[in-house]
Amino acid sequence: MxxxxxxxxxxxxxxxxxxxxxxxxxxxxxxxxxxxxxxxxxxxxVGVENYKNVFISDAFRLALKNTGIFMIISIPLIIIISFVIALFLYEVKMPKWVKLFIIIPIAIPSASSVGFFRKLFGFGAFNILNTEFAMLGVILIFIWKNTGYNLIIYLAGFTQIDKSVIEASEIDGANYLQKLKHVIIPLLTPTTVFVGIVTIINSFKVFKDVYILQGSYPNPNIYMLQHYMNNKFRDLQYEKLTSAAYVFAIVIFLFALLLFYMDKRHARKVGDN
Incomplete structure (x- = not known):
């Protein structure tokens, strides 16, 4: 027993x-x-021969470059935007319908949202989907769809902040920017780490939106790693598919490891202080 x-x-x-x-x-x-x-x-x-073939493939290197550019730009950007909006809603005490309006994109099917952005970016003077700025459209779609999800997490994090710490900083004469820099942001570091991990996972789902936009072979500027793997699966080239998938998994693991390291370093620093 x-x-x-x-x-x-x-x-x-x-x-x-x-x-x-x-x-x-x-x-x-x-x-x-x-x-x-x-x-x-x-x-x-054949040992690591498949991995060598993958890395010398122009298609894979293009996909890896585009995926890297997308992640480097979109992940920090959406985290900052989500934090700023959450901070504003937390401080101003906005009505619930405002929060609902921001969260609604989560529930909208990809086909509907992509159809709207195709109309917005794919025609007339704002046609950027077939230009070198196509990545900008993909980043905007990603931010529009996922900001609400991150917002929920940040708002939950704000409610867990010990208000006595903020009040103590006010008594010590800290202005708002000082409270934000030295109290609020450090206390929200674990929340930011979690938001970062969730954002990394969601960033790889943007393939679905790009696929709906332009199919298996889109504008070369938005050809992602998932395109490469999906096309290899369709062509029954499982050896290249799996090799690329493990490289993909290592990239995700390294990003997550970096975030966990930052969180652990922050926790150790707070403990020392």
């Missing part, structure tokens, strides 16, 4: 673990065999 009580918490998450293992973990591990095989239909071991 003691053993059962000790591990009973794990029994509650066991169904989720089984589903996650069957649908994600096992296929992910099993795919390693394809990444070191000659092809999806030939099990001849």
């Amino acid at each position: 003691k053993i059962i009580k000790k591990f009973r918490g794990y029994f509650f998450i066991l169904p989720s673990l089984i589903g996650f293992s069957i649908l994600y973990l096992i296929p992910f591990i099993g795919g390693m065999r394809y990444s070191v095989s000659k092809s999806g239909f030939d099990d001849t071991f």
Whole structure:
């Protein structure tokens, strides 16, 4: 009975673990065999040859570059925008319908939202989808759709701030900018880390919007890693698909690791102070 009580918490998450293992973990591990095989239909071991072929591929390097540009610009930008809006709503105490208006894009189907942006950016004087500025349109779509989600997280983070700390800073004579820099932002660092991880995950979902916009082979300036993998899957080139997927996974892991490092460093700094 003691053993059962000790591990009973794990029994509650066991169904989720089984589903996650069957649908994600096992296929992910099993795919390693394809990444070191000659092809999806030939099990001849080729080592890292597939990874070399992927990195010398012009299509992969283009996709990697575009995905990197998209993430470097859109992720910090949406985090800043979400924080500023959340701070404004928290300080001004806006009506609930204003928050609802910002959150609504989450519930709008991708086909509908992309159709609107196609009309906005794809015709007339504002036609940028077929130009070198097409990435700007993709970034705007991403920010419009995901700001509300991040806003919910930030508003929850604001409610968890100990108001006595803010009041103590006011008693010490801190102005608003000083409170923001030295109290509010540091206290929201764990929330920002979580928002960053969620944003990284959501940033890879932008492929669906780009695919609806321009299909499997869009403007080269918005050709993403998911396009590359999707096209390799369609062409049954599983060895290149899995190799690219593991590179993709490493990129996500490194971004997440960086955010966790920042959070841990912040926690250690706060503890020292």
